[in-house]
Amino acid sequence: MKYGRILTLMLAIILAAFWVPGVSASDEVSGSASSSLGLGLEIPLDKDQAPDVLVAGHSWERARLNLENPGTETLNNITVFIEVPEGLETSIPSQPYQIKIEGQQITAEIGELASGQSASLLLDIKPPVSVEFKKEATFTIKAIYSGGEQQSKHTVSLIPPPSWLTYFTILASLLLFAGILAAFKRSGVLDLFSTVDLITIALLAAVIAVVFRYLSKLINLGWFDGLVIAIPTVVLMVVALQLVRKPGTATLLFTCVLLISMVVWGSHIMWLGFYLAEGVVVDLLVILFGMDYADRRLTAVIYGISRGAVSTLVFYLLYAPVEWKISYAPWYIGLQLLLACAGGLIGGLLGYDTAVKMSGARL
Numbered sequence: 001m002k003y004g005r006i007l008t009l010m011l012a013i014i015l016a017a018f019w020v021p022g023v024s025a026s027d028e029v030s031g032s033a034s035s036s037l038g039l040g041l042e043i044p045l046d047k048d049q050a051p052d053v054l055v056a057g058h059s060w061e062r063a064r065l066n067l068e069n070p071g072t073e074t075l076n077n078i079t080v081f082i083e084v085p086e087g088l089e090t091s092i093p094s095q096p097y098q099i100k101i102e103g104q105q106i107t108a109e110i111g112e113l114a115s116g117q118s119a120s121l122l123l124d125i126k127p128p129v130s131v132e133f134k135k136e137a138t139f140t141i142k143a144i145y146s147g148g149e150q151q152s153k154h155t156v157s158l159i160p161p162p163s164w165l166t167y168f169t170i171l172a173s174l175l176l177f178a179g180i181l182a183a184f185k186r187s188g189v190l191d192l193f194s195t196v197d198l199i200t201i202a203l204l205a206a207v208i209a210v211v212f213r214y215l216s217k218l219i220n221l222g223w224f225d226g227l228v229i230a231i232p233t234v235v236l237m238v239v240a241l242q243l244v245r246k247p248g249t250a251t252l253l254f255t256c257v258l259l260i261s262m263v264v265w266g267s268h269i270m271w272l273g274f275y276l277a278e279g280v281v282v283d284l285l286v287i288l289f290g291m292d293y294a295d296r297r298l299t300a301v302i303y304g305i306s307r308g309a310v311s312t313l314v315f316y317l318l319y320a321p322v323e324w325k326i327s328y329a330p331w332y333i334g335l336q337l338l339l340a341c342a343g344g345l346i347g348g349l350l351g352y353d354t355a356v357k358m359s360g361a362r363l
Contacts, residue, residue: 037075037113037143038068039152043125048332052156054127054137055327060091065121065141069113076146078110080121085137087158089126097121110143131160159327193252197244204236205256210264226312226336230343231350234304237282238351241293241303242359247286249293250303251279274319278311300352304344312340 043052043063054061065082069075084090084104092099098109099121108121134157141152193201216229240253254275261271282303286293294300316333320326 036071036148037078037145037150038066038070038118039141039143039150040066040068041139041141041152041154042066043154043156048328050327050329052154053159053327054088054125054156055159055321056127056131057129058127058326060124060126063123063125065123066118067110067113067120067143068118069115072115074112074114076112078113078143078145080106080108080110081142081144082106082108082123083140083142084125085139087128087131088137091124091126093122093124095122127158131158134159192246193244197246200243201240201249201253202256204240205253206260208233208236208253209257209260213261213265224339227339227343230304230308230340231347234307234344234347235351235354237307238294238300238303238348239355239358241282241286242295242355245293247291248283250282250286250307251276254279271319274311274314277314278307281306281310294348294352294355297349297352300355301345301348304346304348304351305341306344308340308342308344309337312337 041063043054044061045064065080067078067080082105084106086104088104090101090104090106092101092106097111100107106123110119110121113119136155137158139154139156141154143150212229212232216225219228237250237253240249255272258272258275285299285303285306289299289302292299294303312333316328316336320328
């Protein structure tokens, strides 16, 4: 089969992703009892986020207190006291325990745990709206039961909201866009695009911004969304490069994608820098390779991988913390980078063959 290797590569990537280890946090535990009680706090519960990191200004984060009886005897009358750090709001979702909140202290009556049995208590934690600088906050957890007690401390990091970075990102995006327009106008590049070229770019951009994004929202493959959206995006990017064959094609394509997304999906203007970054890097490579508009399979693959790498790093290191106030775990960023590059590789191979056929069919 012609694309057997491509399918094998996709399968290998998907299987490897399931073996990526999560990050677990350890708690400082102390206590006294013949049969001790294990205590551990997980926050946030989303494994793709950095563990024990809360970004100020973010909405509620779900946390979970895990209790386990590793001993050989049943522990009776277990009551858990959680001292929440100052500045953090708490809320308790519905669960089969008697729970009450008094100020910053949460009291939960768990009952009994037989040998080897475990239980969990869910909490909703909301970080403060703002903090001046990164600081540590410690949860103090104490469990009292018949015959002993156990105490644990769990520390999390509070990160200031990057509000200044938001304005900087918007300003940098607008300056970059203005600089590109000025450079295009000065060099006369914009005059090179014919009406047919602009219609071709607009149609391809509409497919990327509307059709592919709608399918991505409809299917929602979680971790693999980046891989799924990267392949057709790179295919159409390579097609645009070969059909239009003008400097600045990729930048114009992804700028149109943003403009269409703003109209259809309500995207923010601050995302302009993100779309410009993936377009500019491709156009720079086109110039670097002697105005090679993905005319070779190798350059098509290089353009696809470069676009995937740049867009992933810019998104997870800058735009996700700024827009969503989420700090992703390094292993998760690395996984998404691998998937995006794999999508660029596959999209480059498929895009080259597609573009060659479309170029041959062009009048």
